Amino acid sequence: MEDKTVSIQPHFNVGNLQRYLSMKLGVSNDDTFTVRQYSVGQSNPTFFIQTTSNSYVLKMRPRDELIPGVQKMETEYLIQKTLFSAGFPVPKAICYCSDVEVIGTEFYVMDHVKGRIFRDLQLRGLSPAERTALHVAMVEALAKLHSLNLASLKLEGFEKGPGYCRRQVSLWTKTYKTSAHREIPAVIELSDWLMNNLPEKDDEVTLIHEDYRLQNIVFHPTEARVIAVLDWESSTTGNPLIDLAFLLAPFYWPKSFNIGMILGGLQGVEGVPAASDLISVYCRCRGIPSDSLPQLNFFLALSAFKVLVAQGLMTHVLQEPTNVPNADQLLQNMELLAKIALQRVKRPLTDPRRDAQLLQTGRGHGVLQQVKDFIWLYVLPAEQEVVEYYQKHVHSPQRWNTPQIMEDLKEKAKEVGLWNLFLPAVNGLTQVDYAYIAEETGRCFFAPEVFNCQAPDTANMEVLHMFGSEEQKKKWLEPLLRGEIRSCFCMTEPGVPSSDEANMECILHRDEEDYVINSTKWWCSGAGNPKCKVAVVMCRSSRDVSSRHGQHSMILVPMETPGVKLIRPLTVFGQDDAIHGGHFEVHFENVRVPASNIILGEGRGFEIAQRRLGPGRLHHSMRAVGLAEHALELLCQRAASRQTFGKKLHQHEVVAHWIAESRLMIEQTRLLTLYAAHSLDTLGSRAARKQVAMIKVAAARMSCKVVDIAIQLHGAAGVSQDFPLAQMYSYARTLRIADGPDEVHLSSIASLELKDQLRKSQAKL
Structure with missing residues (x-):
């Protein structure tokens, strides 16, 4: 078993051990005899023994038993010996010693298996094909274990019969309640959910490993083949789905999450099969239908519950939290894992590698899953505190500041790499990838800012990235990307219809080495935030320009410049x-x-604006889809919980139709937006103008309609502060005007459509 070891003297008498093994294994007292302890891996103390001619592994019982249900050394030795005889890949068990006088506790010795053990779940350094093969090999070995005939193994007294799930929930709940000096509400809630949602059928009994994961597998040195499964001290008999769920858990936990045996990190890793594919392999090897695995989400939650309690006991954080370093952080991680498990089981289990894969890259899917988890774990729980901040500072200058809790969330998002997700050149995501992410952030009004993906900063950063000089990038783009400053965009003017840019009255006048600007602008979004340090101002040149689209320029104006006044x-x-x-x-x-x-050059403003608004309109549209999804959720919850005229609201035909029509509109808009995003990725901004214009109209109309329906169903409550619907409607209705009114986009769509149709007609001639 190739692994890291530490070259320290073990805490037992090595001479006693050598003399004992000389009798049992023929190890000569004159042989070279070294003992080194493994630093990682097995929960029980494990040692590598090297003699002149052979190498062995010794596993001893810990002096303090912390975790319930762990087998005696003798039982573990017998299980391993039996499995080896049955042809299952385990190290050969050689001898068992119950005499505590030898090294102070019982132990057993097995052969050392030379092979590969991987600690990195993502298998970095291997090719995608190798990652696939190793995962398939793991699942095939697990299926082989669960296919063994228990009766033929003759493990007398080991079989515990049906009812595994109830036994396990009861055991670990009792262990938690008797051991925990500090209650963790989410853990109690998880325990209650498990007991109230036991599988209806829990009668399958096989030999199960109970800690089946990549780190406990020894692979062939060069082949994708399992040559040994390690760590059998928790082995028992029961429902085999617990092993499968434990193996698949990294597909469902957040990528950045790490607590004890529960690790995340397999979302979007190239070459790693989807969870559903591994389930299919498992079922094929066992000869069972792939749809015969009910309630896998229950077993995922049960795995998390057991790890929570076991980890708490192993670190003593449940028993003596005041004496444990970083106890508060450990308890916080435990609570987070319990919340994640509850999140998973309270919604239908979908394969996170299959969910929302239309046109999406593997990296994009992985980042999307991280964003979803981050929003659920950190952003949504902060909503009430953010609301209270703005309620408290209604008449205070602090109202324009960003609440500290949002600043903390931004730092946390930056730490886990969920930052500047909108900019392909920075994060490697496509526009389609970011479209899915934008939809998710659209469910919460301040979520985009948490990831530094808020308007108008995103579009301004894109402008600087594409067209800014090196000096402009260093002075403004870099601090914007770091989130140190904010920006605003100044285009709309109160004195003219700004839907026609030719009406613009903001004059840009060249005076030697400077430009002088005179204008009144409004709807300068973000300008009130104290961190807003620069404005991108759209101007008209003072000189005569014959070209309609050559009159405009964009220029950077620091907000502290004399003459800039917030009115x-x-x-x-x-x-x-x-x-x-x-x-x-x-x-x-x-x-x-x-x-x-000046950005790019005088007279280049219209050209920049067209490039600026394409992705920006896409982002607005997908956030509108996310907002509509949230509104539909609220609508359905209300329809299912309220009753009028003797029946539930959803049982009234008109309400049922509202729900159906909302779902139709959302799905249609999402697909149209993804098509526009794909066009931006593959054709570029200019060629995707029609698609972008279409989604700008469709998304604004759709979200406005869905929110309006939700408000109607909520009645007077829908326009009150008790629900977010009024604020959602405000956003959705404004979207029909912002970045160009619907009517302008409709005219553009018609013009482009006519050109396309004429081009087709000419091609036929």
């Missing part, structure tokens, strides 16, 4: 939208900035 925040349906930095009226009075602040 007032504008409200959206009476709300100041402080959580997003508000939407301000800003006056520019003889504002002078260096000519080097």
Whole structure:
């Protein structure tokens, strides 16, 4: 068993051990005899023994038994000996010693198996084909174990019969309640859920490993073949799904999560088969239908529950938390795992490698799963505190600051790599990948900011990334990407219809080495946040330009520049939208900035705007899909919980139709948005103009309609502060105007469609 060891003297008498093995194994007292303890892996103390001619592994019973249900050394030795005789891949068990005088406790010795043990779940350094083969080999070995005939193994007194799940939940619940000096509410809730949701059928009994995972497998040195399964001290008889669930757990836990034996990290790893594929391999090897594995989510939750209690006992954090280093962090991790398990079991189990794979890359899927978990674990629980902050500071200047809890969430997101997800050049995601992520963040108003993916900063960063000079990137883009500053975009003007950019009155005048700007702008989103340090201002050149699209320029204006004045925040349906930095009226009075602040060059503003608005409109549209999904969830919850005229709301035909129509609209819009994202990825912004224009209209209309239906079903409560629907409607209705009103986009769609149709007609001639 190749693994890391530590070259330290064991805490027992090595001479006694050598003399004992000389009698049992013929090891000469004159032989070279070294003993080194394994530093990782087995929970019981395990040692590598090297003699002149052979190598062995010794496994001893720990002096303090912390975890219930762990087998005696003799039983573990007999299981391993029996399995070896049955042809199952385990190290050959050689001898068992019950005499505690030898090394202070009972132990057994087995052959040392030379092979590969992997500690890294993602199998970095191996090819995708090798990762696939190793996972298939693991599942095949597990199926072989569960196919062994218990009666033929003759493990007398070992079989415990049906009812494994009830026994396990009762045992570990009792262990937790008698051991825990500090109650963890989520663990209690998980225990209760397990007891109330035991599988209806729990009568299959096989030999089970109970700790079947990559780290306990020895693979052939060069082949994708299991040559030994280690660590049988927890082995028992019972429902085989517990082993399968434990093996598949890394597909379902967050990538950044790590507690004891529960690890995450297999979402989107190239070459690692999907969980459903591994389930199919398992069922094929056992000769059972692939749809015959009910309630796998129950066994995932049971695995997590057992690990929680075992880890708490092993670290003493449940028993003596005041004496344990980092006890608060350990307890917090345990609570998080319990919450994750509850999240998994309270919704239908889907394969996270199969969910939302349309046009998505493997990396994109993995990041999406991380974002989902992060939002559920950290962002949504913070919603109430964020709401309370803005309620508290209604008339205070602090209202425009970002609450500390959001700043903390941003740091946490940055630590786990969920940062600047919108920018393909930075994170390697496609527009399709980010479309799924944007949908997820659309469920919570401040979620985009947590990942530094908030408007208008995303579009401004894209502009600087694509068109900014090296000086502009260093001064403004880099701190924006780090989240140290914020920005705003100033285009719309109160005195003219801004849907036609030719109406713009903001004048840009060149004066030697500077540009001078005079204008009144409004709807400058984000300008109220104290961290907003720069504005991207859309201007018209003061000189005569014949080209309609050559009149405009974009220029960077630092907010502290003399002449820049924040006049007032504008409200959206009476709300100041402080959580997003508000939407301000800003006056520019003889504002002078260096000519080097011009982006790309004078007269290039319209060209930049077209590139800027494509991805931005896509992001808005997918966030609108996420918002509509949330509204539909609220609608269905209300329809299922309220009763009128003798029946549930959803039993009224009109409400049932509302629900169905909402689902149809959401699915259609999602597919249209993904098509637009794919067009951006494959064709570029210019070629995808029609698709982007279509989703801008469709998403705004759809989200507005779905939220309106949800408000109608909630009645007066729907327009109150007790539900988020009024705020959601405000966003959805505004989206029909922001980034160009629907009517302008419809005209563009019609124009582009006519060109496409004429081109087709000409091609036929």
